[in-house]
Amino acid sequence: MNDMRLLLFKLLATGAICAGAIYPLLDPELREGLFAQLLARGLPLLSLLVAGFLLAVALYCRSLQRCLSLLQAQSRTAEPGSVWLMFLIPYNFIEDFFIVANVSNSLRAEARYNPRLRGLENFGMRSGHGWCAAQLVAFVPNWLGELATLVALLLWALHWRFIIRVNRLLSQRQPATAP
16 A cells, blocks of 8 residues: 555544544434543543543653664664654544554564564554554443443553563663673
């Protein structure tokens, strides 16, 4: 897929996500789910939760950026700074899949010659794409969306833990070898 087609796909998919997210606002009977419950508890609590979540996303992005920065340039399928596209809302809901794939594919490429990464199996693709998919289902304004929110948060935490582990492996100093 060339760059222009890929961008068009991402923009169209983002448009579909936006339409799905806006639809419950147009139909009062669909205004339920986790977001509605939090909003009912007051704007200050919701604001605090959103701020905390955005801080967590920033720390996660920093971990992903560090991960890509620790890889050899020839292993990277994306620039380390590209992970910050996660803050480009609502585009991020689609772009997150590509960010996760780029990090996973970069790790896979690095593992071909970096012994520190031997033993890794899926390079974070399952948990990463799992949280990306679950966050889309979380837009459903009912119990399914609430369940998907919990699944997304759990898988996101697992993926983040995996990235932290990889960063530790990549940061280890090479043992000194005798001349």
